[in-house]
Amino acid sequence: MTRPQNYSRRKFIQHTAAIAGAVISIGATRNVYALQQTRGGAEPIIDIHQHTDYHGRSHAETLAHQRTMGITHTILLPSGRPVNSDSTHGGKSNGLQAKATGNEVCYALAKQYPGEYFFGANEVSDLPDATQEIEKYLKLGAKLIGESKFGVECDSPEMQKIYQLAQTYDVPVLMHWQHNMYNYGYERFYKMLEKYPKVNFIGHAQTWWANIDKAHDDQTVLYPKSKVTAGGITDRLLADYPNMYGDMSAGSGLNSLLRDEEHAKGFLKRHQDKLLYGSDCADAVGQGDKCDGAKIIAAIRKLSPTKKIERKILYNNAKKLFRL
Numbered sequence: 001m002t003r004p005q006n007y008s009r010r011k012f013i014q015h016t017a018a019i020a021g022a023v024i025s026i027g028a029t030r031n032v033y034a035l036q037q038t039r040g041g042a043e044p045i046i047d048i049h050q051h052t053d054y055h056g057r058s059h060a061e062t063l064a065h066q067r068t069m070g071i072t073h074t075i076l077l078p079s080g081r082p083v084n085s086d087s088t089h090g091g092k093s094n095g096l097q098a099k100a101t102g103n104e105v106c107y108a109l110a111k112q113y114p115g116e117y118f119f120g121a122n123e124v125s126d127l128p129d130a131t132q133e134i135e136k137y138l139k140l141g142a143k144l145i146g147e148s149k150f151g152v153e154c155d156s157p158e159m160q161k162i163y164q165l166a167q168t169y170d171v172p173v174l175m176h177w178q179h180n181m182y183n184y185g186y187e188r189f190y191k192m193l194e195k196y197p198k199v200n201f202i203g204h205a206q207t208w209w210a211n212i213d214k215a216h217d218d219q220t221v222l223y224p225k226s227k228v229t230a231g232g233i234t235d236r237l238l239a240d241y242p243n244m245y246g247d248m249s250a251g252s253g254l255n256s257l258l259r260d261e262e263h264a265k266g267f268l269k270r271h272q273d274k275l276l277y278g279s280d281c282a283d284a285v286g287q288g289d290k291c292d293g294a295k296i297i298a299a300i301r302k303l304s305p306t307k308k309i310e311r312k313i314l315y316n317n318a319k320k321l322f323r324l
């Protein structure tokens with residue numbers, strides 16, 4: 001609250017106390033709602049997918065970006081440590097191929113903004129001590145493992161160790177699916193969903209979203225623009241496996257909504273309990289045409305068949321899944 005000029009300190013204190021009294025009198029639930037309103041707009045929104053130092057964006061810019069978008073809760077997803085290996089494509093994929101920073105930065109920043117920032121735990125999946133590094137941050141309160149974005153087979157022994165760790169700590173695993181680049185073997189992934197039924201998996205990125213379409217037969221096409229035939233691999237995984245969720249973030253999530261709006265309405269309805277809002281954009285604007293995150297919120301608001309479905313996707317599903 002800004003204290004107006006020529007406003008006596010005594011009056012200011014009286015006024016502030018009166019407002020505080022009024023807020024307390026409307027009860028605890030409304031009180032929390034009022035706080036969320038002042039912080040992030042009319043309705044709370046959970047962003048499950050952001051990064052620190054994303055393409056060089058500062059912490060101050062990231063915070064302003066999130067607040068401008070109307071985000072009340074943000075999960076920061078760390079990169080693995082920088083290494084030169086096949087799984088990082090000779091170092092090209094370090095920093096999640098986006099200059100994103102790692103566990104310690106996300107953890108420290110989340111500690112500075114309790115209740116507003118949360119953090120994930122991550123490591124290059126095939127490093128010998130990957131699970132020890134991830135476990136260190138799970139013990140510190142990481143909400144999930146991810147984003148897992150490395151050149152490895154999705155059912156490799158190394159990835160399965162990570163799934164087992166997720167099961168032990170009861171946290172989801174968020175995976176970046178990109179054909180011939182990150183997490184190989186999407187068509188076999190259902191076997192992991194069956195082998196680890198207690199682990200919740202969150203699908204993200206180009207190959208995940210392109211495969212909502214049953215007619216998607218050229219896996220090298222990452223941002224298809226054609227109309228969608230329902231029943232693609234992704235549509236089926238969401239329908240058939242209770243432990244499969246979808247992260248709406250990035251250009252790929254946005255494209256999946258905009259390429260065929262009629263299909264999108266049915267898709268949001270079918271999977272209303274499985275879809276989670278994420279932004280994953282690196283801009284410092286937080287609104288308008290330069291911000292994919294803002295465009296995804298607008299698309300979800302436009303295409304959700306009911307207000308209740310919109311609220312599930314922007315807030316309630318993530319609140320429940322991550323126990324925020």
Ligand SMILES: [Zn+2]
Nearest residue numbers: 147149176205
């Ligand atoms: Zn990603």
Ligand SMILES: [Zn+2]
Nearest residue numbers: 281291292293
């Ligand atoms: Zn943005």
